[in-house]
Amino acid sequence: MPELPEVETIRRQLAPRVVGRTVVDVDTHPSPKFAPARATRGATVTDLRRRGKYLLAGLDDGRELIVHLGMTGRLAVETPADDPPTGERPHLRAWWRFDDGSALTFTDIRRFGRLAVVPRGDHRRLPTLARLGPEPFDPTLEAATLHRALASSRRAVKTQLLSQRPVAGVGNIYADEALWDAGINPVARRLSVSRSARLLDALRAALASGLRLGGTTLRDYRDADGHTGRNQDELRCYGRAGQPCLRCGTLLRRRLVDGRGTTWCPRCQRR
């Protein structure tokens, strides 16, 4: 599932191929949830940014196209030499044809992805984006800030991380990895400042590994060139339930937290 490293990898690949391009044609899957993309016809892409797991393409008419890849969403740029995208293609949800003959395609098997076109910066229709926490690599983000954010709620720390409010861009994989690395139980409800600092360091380390290796591919994720990531070989906790903890040898366990599968070490991550 695309989290911050995967979305940022895709952004870096797409930006030089779509910025400056004008949309000459656009079409979408019949489902109304993808229809907003049609409003981009005639617009020119001015920039491509990322906030958390959201991609934001600035348009020259003062609006922006917002894309969330959900669980299985993929974006790719196809050249004029490729077969033009059509609604016949399986799982194709939206496609844009540019003035140079290239095309941007959005495929999404499970249809958890989202598209929106809004006035630039007006995110009221996307509540999670509107209330998104700071970027984890923001140099002004300090442990005390994360500590205050976590202390403002009594929900489990993993639930809070997945809410995107204490910090942006963390999903199930990197949350499990960071909590294991920091030795914090996923359902802990109060963290000291020092443990918040350990968590922030661990989050940054997990996300940096994902970024460096082009993302984590467990099943569906591909970058904009169709390549899998390489970070899955570096995972030390997520998906390893029943296997020995790489730190203490205790068998890792799995449970549901906030409805999400969660792997943790009962010894290293005591409550």
Place this chain on the structure above:
DNA sequence: GGCTGGCCCTGTACGC
């Protein structure tokens, strides 16, 4: 305003 639980989706794995 905070929190919980249900819903959206479809491919895959598994049991019968």
Place this chain on the structure above:
DNA sequence: TGCGTACAGGGCCAGC
């Protein structure tokens, strides 16, 4: 072999 069921999970929303 074929069918039915459970499961995976990010974000949104209704209800408390």
